[in-house]
Amino acid sequence: MEKQATKRANPFRRLMAIRGMGQVVTVGAGLLVLCAVFGVINENFVSKANVTNLLRQIAPILLIGIAQSFVLITGNIDLSIGSVVGMSTMIAATLMSRGILGPVPAILVTLLCCLVVGVTNGFLVAQCKLPPFIATLGTMTIARGIAQIVNNNYNTDSIMKFYPESAQTFKDLLYYGKTLGVYNGILIAVVLWVVFNFILSKTRTGRHIYAVGSNIEAARLSGVNITTTTIKAYAISAFCSCVVGLITCATVGQGTMDAGNGYELYAVAASVIGGVSTLGGQGILLGTVIGAAVWGVLQNGLQFAGAPVALRNIVVGVIVVLSVLMDVVVRKGHKKKKA
């Protein structure tokens, strides 16, 4: 009997039992249905060209979704994501288009600037105890301001102007080129997803991120450093947003000041649709993939079905509310069962 007792339940059941796997499976099924419906409405939707296109649209949303998921799991929110994307684009593009720095040092400077925003967010929330909504609303406005001011309130010239060769490499590496037959823009998202999924599910930092979001006092009393953990989550968020900004820069070939506008909400949508709880402590990055995919499929599919932009926004909004509602209802049912 003792031997049997030490055997753990099988991994699948454990996975299903933990952290909102149920919603991931449900939404995953919904995603398949959605794809099938759009495929029926317009068969071009499932063409190879469109699927590739779709994946390239989803990639940045996945990255900002990962960004928001890390912060949401700590029980906070990051509203500065979209502005950091814009800031990243504008800083990198300004440095390159004015011939100040080549792509590699420009990337490093941009990363540094974005990380400063992330660390500031974490510091304000964990150390200064500002409500995350207010703190990141502030840094959101500041980062957007920086995006506007770096090039004197103008979009930049082409990044190819001073570095025709290395800037072309930059563009290929981040977006246009292919590796092993897959577009680099997609690959970057996949690689970063693997890295961050590892951090969240397999490392001490990841465990602490869940603990802080689940019960901050219990985490503190267990010796978890709340400030460090929160700062790490916000820094990861800023890092991912920065990468999206760089990819945007590579895609457009110049810096646009309004890049990333509204991305923070897309990021919330991707996370929440994928089962990440806005109350903290719950969610997995597999869900964020599915959430980002639902977002992408809806945008792309509705476009194929001939729906105007405004309608697409409404549909995505409704889906976000529904998925949160589902989470709440499921949790309520769970509680009742326990009582």
Next chain:
Amino acid sequence: MAQYVVEMNRISKGFPGVQALDEVDFRASAGEVMALLGENGAGKSTLVKILSGVYIRDSGSIRIFGKEVKGDLTPTTAREAGIAIIHQELNMCPHLTVAENIFLGRERSKGAVLSNREMYAESKAILDKLKIRIDPDTVVGDLAVSKQQMVEIAKALSTDARILIMDEPTSALTSKEIEELFAIIRQLKAEGRSIIYISHRLEELRHIVDQVTIMRDGRFILESAFKDISMENIISNMVGREIKNKFPRVECSPGEMLLEVKNLSAGRMVRDVSFSLRAGEIVGVAGLMGAGRTEMTRALFGVDHKESGEIRLSGKPIAINKPMDAIREGIVLAPEDRKKDGLCTNLSVRENIALPNLDILCDRLSVVNRKKEAAMVEKATANLTIRMPNADVDAASLSGGNQQKVVVAKWLAGNSKVVVFDEPTRGIDVAAKVEIYNLMNQLKQQGIGVLFTSSEMPEVLGIADRVLVMCDGRITGELPIGEATQNKILELATRFENKLEGEREVQQA
């Protein structure tokens, strides 16, 4: 050779507005259980929180295993020094598994990767050693409160702590689980560990305690071997005065029939419940944990959905579908979990008292009349002798007993006819309990009908005029106080429909 494993000398700690500790001395020895006793607000929790690194002392010195602690203790350094604490409030991460909670903050890893399997096996070993039957992969939020408490104990022991602090560990446990806990404590004692035990349930002490330290108003009062001190002596030192009558009874003849409940059913835990309550009468509801008492009060107050049943107030049938209906009729509830259900802890005492009475306090434009509000709060707090700096402090900052009084105050400020208390004295000290009893008597004399549930039989016998006993969601008996004895109540409280279902009930509790 250091005789004491813990020596705290002249420890002081102040919070804004309160001197929580004033030069307190405290010490504990290996292989002994030291009970730390005192009223609510005496500073026991503050003292052990300093020892475990949650709070930082203002002054004084601490020696652990004879070694002077330099600088401040943090939760991590306290743990490294061999100290573990089981907090009064449960401190678990509900989304994480049992094993993840046990190893939180000191996860095992190989390189960067967490060694989940190793942590699972070790958790399993600890739980087995304590004879706690829980799979370490269970998500903590899915466990009953009592099981979570056991996990908390396992977590504390997993650090191989030499000094274990337990702050009210039994308040959420059933008597069987308390027995199990005591067995664990004896085992730990035999292993030479030192245990610091805080409890309000004085009757528990004789089972495990070797030494007692008594505190009062943030000061050290006395230390003694448990066998050298009488229970009366302990109590009088705790409260600083003799409590002559632990259960002050007031006789007054019950008035007219006030509340009649007929065939009330609400879910599995409230089945076909009928009873009545007269004006100026206190009715106690006894029963084991999970007997459905809390559920009954919730159904009566309109929190939970009722399936069937009739409620009459002064002979008139009334419909209660939501709490507002009950409040309008003058039936109010002081719930079991004060912090969760009874108070808005972020609001001030003044705002809490005003909240259910805003219709009285507001003028026609819905503007709160500050003068009326102040007068109401003044009157309510004076009547109940609520101890606080002023009415504008957060309700969260008060001690348990005083919080309970605020809950009652907010209802009494209105015109209530029936006051229902669910476990009114849980987790509060002897003197505060007596004040709550006096409060109930006061209500009774004003012609209010009082219904209260309690897990403590002496309390039911001491204060109620009539006793209802519940088991398994049904009322299994009613006893006039003259006929009620502990044995009779227990007999009725265990009258399960059939044995099997009864056992399941106890398991879930």
